[in-house]
Amino acid sequence: MFGNSLRARLLLPVLALGLAAVIATAITLAYVEAARVRNEARASIDGQVSALQSLLDVTHSIMLDRVRSSMLLLRQEGDEQGVASAGQPVTVAGRQANDLLLGGKSQANVFQLVDSVTAVMGGTATLFTKTGDDYVRISTNVKKADGTRAVGTMLDPKGPVIGEIRQGRSFYGVVDILGNPYVTGYEPIYDHGDPRPIGIWYVGYKTDLDVLNKVISNSRVLGSGFIALLDSKDVPRFHSNTAAAADASFISKIIQQQPTDWTVEKYNVPNWGFTLVAAYPNSDIDQLIVQQTVWIGLVGLLMCVLVLGVQYLLIQNRVLRPIQNLTQVADALSMGKFDNVIAEVALKDEIGTLAKAIARLSNSVRLAMDRLSKR
Structure with a gap:
C-alpha cells in the first residue's frame, strides 16, 4: 500500500508542510493585499479629487480676473453717465x-x-x-x-x-x-x-465647465465606484458615466442614503460652494482581495507541486532505486548467487555504508561456501 511505503512516509510530511506554508502565506498576504488595495483606492481618489480641485481653482482664478476687469469697465461707463x-x-x-x-x-x-x-x-x-x-x-x-x-x-x-x-x-x-x-x-x-x-x-x-464635465465623466473609482460634483444645493451636476454610476438617480440615492456597504467621502471645493463626492461599493475591495488571494493560493500550490516533484525525483534516484538494487542483491545472495555487482558501495552516504556491509557479507558467505565445498 502506498500509505505504508517509504515513498509515502517521505513525501507526505513534505506535502503537509507545504500545504501549511501555502495556507499561512495566503492568509498573511491576504491581509497585506487588503491594506494595499485600500491604500491604492485612497491614493486614486485623492489624486482624482486633487486634480479636479486644481482645475476648478485655476478656472476660478482666471474667471475672477475677467470679472474684476469687467466690473472696472462697468463702473467707468456708469460714472461717465x-x-x-x-x-x-x-x-x-x-x-x-x-x-x-x-x-x-x-x-x-x-x-x-x-x-x-x-x-x-x-x-x-x-x-x-x-x-x-x-x-x-x-x-x-x-x-x-x-x-x-x-x-x-x-x-x-x-x-x-x-x-x-x-x-x-x-x-x-x-x-x-x-x-x-x-x-x-x-x-x-x-x-x-x-x-x-x-x-x-x-x-x-x-461657468463653462465642459472640460470638467469630460474629466468627471471619464473618472471611476475601483470597478464600479464614481465621482460626482454637487452644486451649492447638493444636486449632482456632473458625475462618472461608468457602470452603475451612469444613472444619476442611483448616484443621488447613494449620496443621500450612504448605505453601509458603500464608502462615501465628500470634499469641499474652495471658492465654488461645490462638493466633490467619491464613492465605491465595499464589494469592489472584497472582490479584488479574493482575486489576489486566489492567485496567491494557486501560485503557492504550483510551487508546492514543483517542490514535491523535485522531492519525488530525489527520493526515487537517491534513495529508492539504490535500496531496490540492494534488495535484489540480498535476494540473490539468499539464493546462493555471490557474483552480483554492488555499485552503491561508491556512495558516501548511509546507503553506501549499507552497500559495503552487504558486499562484505556476500564475500564472507562466498568464502565460507568455498571452504565447505573443499572438505
Whole structure:
C-alpha cells in the first residue's frame, strides 16, 4: 500500500508542510493585499479629487480676473453717465421697483450700458435697484430659461451676496443665478451723500465647465465606484458615466442614503460652494482581495507541486532505486548467487555504508561456501 511505503512516509510530511506554508502565506498576504488595495483606492481618489480641485481653482482664478476687469469697465461707463440716484417707482416685467438714475436718466428697461460692457468683455452685466429690503434687476442681459432678459427678478434674498451688500461691502465669488453657477462681482451703488446702497453693480460669467464635465465623466473609482460634483444645493451636476454610476438617480440615492456597504467621502471645493463626492461599493475591495488571494493560493500550490516533484525525483534516484538494487542483491545472495555487482558501495552516504556491509557479507558467505565445498 502506498500509505505504508517509504515513498509515502517521505513525501507526505513534505506535502503537509507545504500545504501549511501555502495556507499561512495566503492568509498573511491576504491581509497585506487588503491594506494595499485600500491604500491604492485612497491614493486614486485623492489624486482624482486633487486634480479636479486644481482645475476648478485655476478656472476660478482666471474667471475672477475677467470679472474684476469687467466690473472696472462697468463702473467707468456708469460714472461717465453721471451721479447715481434713486428714482420714482417703475414697472419692470410686471414688478414694481424703484428706478435707478444715472446722471438723472432712468435705467429701467434700458440696456445700453450693460450691453456695451458685455460687448467688449463678454459675460453678463446688471443694474439692481433697492426696493424695500430687496434688490430688483431693472437693467440686465442675464437671460431666463425662455431666452428673455431677467428684468424684474430679484437678487436671492437667502444667498451670500445680499448680506455683504447690506453691510456696504462688495462680493466676488461664485453664486447661483437662475439655476446656473456664475463667477460674479457685486458692488454697492450709492447716492451722493447717502451711506446706504440704492442699488448694485453686477458683472458675471456663466461657468463653462465642459472640460470638467469630460474629466468627471471619464473618472471611476475601483470597478464600479464614481465621482460626482454637487452644486451649492447638493444636486449632482456632473458625475462618472461608468457602470452603475451612469444613472444619476442611483448616484443621488447613494449620496443621500450612504448605505453601509458603500464608502462615501465628500470634499469641499474652495471658492465654488461645490462638493466633490467619491464613492465605491465595499464589494469592489472584497472582490479584488479574493482575486489576489486566489492567485496567491494557486501560485503557492504550483510551487508546492514543483517542490514535491523535485522531492519525488530525489527520493526515487537517491534513495529508492539504490535500496531496490540492494534488495535484489540480498535476494540473490539468499539464493546462493555471490557474483552480483554492488555499485552503491561508491556512495558516501548511509546507503553506501549499507552497500559495503552487504558486499562484505556476500564475500564472507562466498568464502565460507568455498571452504565447505573443499572438505
